[in-house]
Amino acid sequence: MALSPVQGRLLDAAVSLFATQGFDATSVQEIVARAAVTKGAMYHYFRSKDDLLYEIYHRLISEQLAHLDGILAAGGVPGDVIRALIVDLVETTTARLAEAAVFAREMHKLPTEPMAALRAQRRRYHEAFRDLVARGQADGTFAAVASADTVTLVVFGVVNQLPQWYQPGGPTSPRQLADEIADFVLAGLSPSGVAEG
Amino acid sequence: MALSPVQGRLLDAAVSLFATQGFDATSVQEIVARAAVTKGAMYHYFRSKDDLLYEIYHRLISEQLAHLDGILAAGGVPGDVIRALIVDLVETTTARLAEAAVFAREMHKLPTEPMAALRAQRRRYHEAFRDLVARGQADGTFAAVASADTVTLVVFGVVNQLPQWYQPGGPTSPRQLADEIADFVLAGLSPSGVAEG
DNA sequence: TCCTCCGTACCGACCGGTCGGTTTGGACCG
DNA sequence: CGGTCCAAACCGACCGGTCGGTACGGAGGA
Incomplete structure (x- = not known):
């Protein structure tokens, strides 16, 4: 199964935010904002x-x-x-x-x-x-x-x-x-x- | 300046909690509870x-x-x-x-x-x-x-x-x-x- | 019509730090 | 030795704000 564009953007956003701020200090809001999608989209692709x-x-x-x-x-x-x-x-x-x-x-x-x-x-x-x-x-x-x-x-x-x-x-x-x-x-x-x- | 007993207990509690749960996932409440002191005491000794x-x-x-x-x-x-x-x-x-x-x-x-x-x-x-x-x-x-x-x-x-x-x-x-x-x-x-x- | 995809609105839990106040113990005095 | 006083030690309720996750609805392709 290939990676959808939305999935890719979310992963990239998550990596860079986790790297600079840490996992806990990064909110899902920040991730979806950087990936330019909404929380609903994220919870659709990731558990x-x-x-x-x-x-x-x-x-x-x-x-x-x-x-x-x-x-x-x-x-x-x-x-x-x-x-x-x-x-x-x-x-x-x-x-x-x-x-x-x-x-x-x-x-x-x-x-x-x-x-x-x-x-x-x-x-x-x-x-x-x-x-x-x-x-x-x-x-x-x-x-x-x-x-x-x-x-x-x-x-x-x-x-x-x-x-x-x-x-x-x-x-x-x-x-x-x-x-x-x-x-x-x-x-x-x-x-x-x-x-x- | 020597380490007061309270300071020592706080540091020990913090180390073991940070080690198992991580810094962000550990609340100040948990630390003071394990060290058997109160939050006020902690903020008295640490900034x-x-x-x-x-x-x-x-x-x-x-x-x-x-x-x-x-x-x-x-x-x-x-x-x-x-x-x-x-x-x-x-x-x-x-x-x-x-x-x-x-x-x-x-x-x-x-x-x-x-x-x-x-x-x-x-x-x-x-x-x-x-x-x-x-x-x-x-x-x-x-x-x-x-x-x-x-x-x-x-x-x-x-x-x-x-x-x-x-x-x-x-x-x-x-x-x-x-x-x-x-x-x-x-x-x-x-x-x-x-x-x- | 059904299912995937995604947006919006929202919830209950919890957090770090503050603040006004109380307790404690030792220095000093008479 | 008893009493006064004061700073350091300590208490714990509370605040404004944030968080991960969910409920639900609509758009649009099959």
Whole structure:
């Protein structure tokens, strides 16, 4: 089912307002005003204000999961796959900074059911990443100085923190930043101590 | 000026309520009820609901900055200093998970003035850490595969994400976790490729 | 005629902060 | 030691305003 123009405008309005003011501090009045529709229209397309929040992050994580599947399917040396994943995470996150920021701050306000759905999606990504690291460590490609879980936590740590400091117009492009992070992570995983290019 | 019992109870109540429900979703009524005082008492000690939020994080960051000064003053090999800082960050953060979680999620709701004060404190820590890395890179102690800024961002990325997943009763102690993170970071900084013990 | 889409009018609940006033405890005096 | 006094500590009813959500009706395509 495609997104109606009204739905799109509502989601966009909600994202930018939630990002600047927070979820609770944003009234549905403000959202529908910015989207140039009425409250009746909004409650026709969405079950609640919560539902808006859910859809915002659902769209982002779904896209990232699709990319994950593509990158894993393409295969390659573990180091290259990990670099590709980091690049994609940084690029999609910086391209949708507001969505990522809103989710990071407000997800805990969702009711348990939709919350669990989003968590399951996120977990799938984490586990795929961790398994990749663990396999590399098992076959000697990677050093095991830190557990695969810890490495995963470090990577998602930086990525999830991005919305808090990254400035889209700044001197560092998402790609450059991603490569630097990947260089550092792969250096930490390298058994011989030098990251491959 | 010491903390009166009433102030302490108010801060504790506010932290736990903000952590579970969020700042906006928590009413002043709830806070004073849990602290077993009245609203009048609260507004006697704090200027506003915002002021509560400010004090919560102010106490944590001030403590961390004091530790920073102590660790820097103690001196030592750059690798050991960095490890000591990571250990302290992880230990103080896991010891005050609720405070850290509340701040991460709600700081942007503070008025600009108190916000700037907290940011300045945080910035001081970041810059001290970055300079430490940069000096090590300059004298050849550390590899420069990633810039000192990026390394700093990675470290604070994990630390700031801690409240989102760390379970105090879990299998990994704060100290173990901190050491693993330090091992990984120092491995990424090591010019010869093996982390020192 | 029926159903989707959307506008208008409205509701009950609740919120942060204020304000006039009361209680409490210790400093000071005789 | 008893009494006076005053500032700090504390009380809780109350206000103006806002909020998320609902009820209901009409327009217009199928």
